[in-house]
Amino acid sequence: MLxxxxxxxxxxxLPPKEQTPPEIRNNPKLYPFFxxxxxxxxxxxxxxxxxxxxxxxxxxxxxxxxxxxxxxCTFDMRFCYVLPGWEGSAADGRVFDxxxxxxxxxxxxxxxxxxxxxxxCDALMIPYKGERYHLKEWGNAPQK
Numbered sequence: 001m002l003x004x005x006x007x008x009x010x011x012x013x014l015p016p017k018e019q020t021p022p023e024i025r026n027n028p029k030l031y032p033f034f035x036x037x038x039x040x041x042x043x044x045x046x047x048x049x050x051x052x053x054x055x056x057x058x059x060x061x062x063x064x065x066x067x068x069x070x071x072x073c074t075f076d077m078r079f080c081y082v083l084p085g086w087e088g089s090a091a092d093g094r095v096f097d098x099x100x101x102x103x104x105x106x107x108x109x110x111x112x113x114x115x116x117x118x119x120x121c122d123a124l125m126i127p128y129k130g131e132r133y134h135l136k137e138w139g140n141a142p143q144k
Contacts (some may be wrong), residue, residue, distance in 0.1 A: 023075035037125065039080055043092035046084075060088035063079040070095045072104075072112055092117040096124075115124040 024030045024037065026107065045066035050058045058065045066088035074079040081104055086095045096104075096118055106123040114124045 004053070017082040021075045036110045037113060038110050039072050039112050041070065041081070041096070041114050041118070041124070042122070043068050043070050043095055043117070045069070045088055045110065054087075057087040057089055064088070068095055068100055093119045 020031070020035045021038070022035050045060050045064075046069055048058055048065050048067045050065060055065065058067065060066045060068075065083060068086040068088055068090050069085070070081070070083040070092070071079060074080050081099070083095065083099045083103070086098075092115075096114075100106070100123065108122075111123055111125050114126050116127055116129055118124050118126050119125060
């Protein structure tokens, strides 16, 4: 059902190209720093049942059988892009590269937030790998 045309066309909408989301525009902690950000993107694994000859491709790094689903959400928590069906062994970066080539259109000058499993490119803002973030939020947690 998730990939059917009527469902996708009704519930999945890309955010407006030149409009800063109100969740960013109305927050002085975020605006103007994230004014060109359109949402967040990540992959998730959903359990799958596959034919015996496909088991190796669908086995994820934790050892279970799954499909890797790439999803993007806007800041009002609405899906704006979904790409299901990739093998569980596929890395998020590989799925994203395919999405960009096939169907994910990111307007020039805009980007999505992503985690460090994604490639460095003009369509994504990923964390700098040499920096540890949010240390103050962990309070008395041991720092390595």
